[in-house]
Amino acid sequence: MTYSFKKTNSSYFLIQYKEPLEISWSNDSIDKHFDNKKSINIEMSLDSNFIGVLIGHYLYQSSDLDEFEILHIAILPKFRNRGFALNLMKELEKLLNINKKSLKIFLEVSSFNKFAIKLYEKLGYKAYNERKNYYRSKSINAPNTQDAILFAKSLNAIK
Numbered sequence: 001m002t003y004s005f006k007k008t009n010s011s012y013f014l015i016q017y018k019e020p021l022e023i024s025w026s027n028d029s030i031d032k033h034f035d036n037k038k039s040i041n042i043e044m045s046l047d048s049n050f051i052g053v054l055i056g057h058y059l060y061q062s063s064d065l066d067e068f069e070i071l072h073i074a075i076l077p078k079f080r081n082r083g084f085a086l087n088l089m090k091e092l093e094k095l096l097n098i099n100k101k102s103l104k105i106f107l108e109v110s111s112f113n114k115f116a117i118k119l120y121e122k123l124g125y126k127a128y129n130e131r132k133n134y135y136r137s138k139s140i141n142a143p144n145t146q147d148a149i150l151f152a153k154s155l156n157a158i159k
Helices: 012-017 027-035 084-096 114-122
Strands: 003-007 039-046 049-061 065-075 102-110 126-136 145-155
Touching: 003 084, 012 027, 012 049, 027 039, 039 084, 049 084, 065 084, 084 102, 084 114, 102 114, 102 126
Parallel strands: 065 102
Antiparallel strands: 003 039, 039 049, 049 065, 102 145, 126 145
């Protein structure tokens, strides 16, 4: 089994897999994100079959500092809990860190998503804030609202 990554600007695969990936964006929102020149989107495949995606965009770019926000990281259900998300995050960091500028990466996660929180902490992301009652849940097994935890990680910090 070999996995691979591909940077992409095509929204087709995400629209095709948005339901099993649990991405609630409209098709129009997905298309607009992929049209954004500041977006970076990485497909992950296992033995040439799509298994996951990471999508995000630059918030700020200058000659000595970049800020990037991860909007979604999602792995198809049958491939979860096997380390693929960890590898996808490492691939993003490697891609963003090519120019060795100071870099800050931001993301948010539901306080109920314990697996994701553990992954982000393992990768060195630090929680820095919380948004109370940020997510609205459609699940009958979850509370009506969920808090969001905001994480950040710095690479090549300016000294």
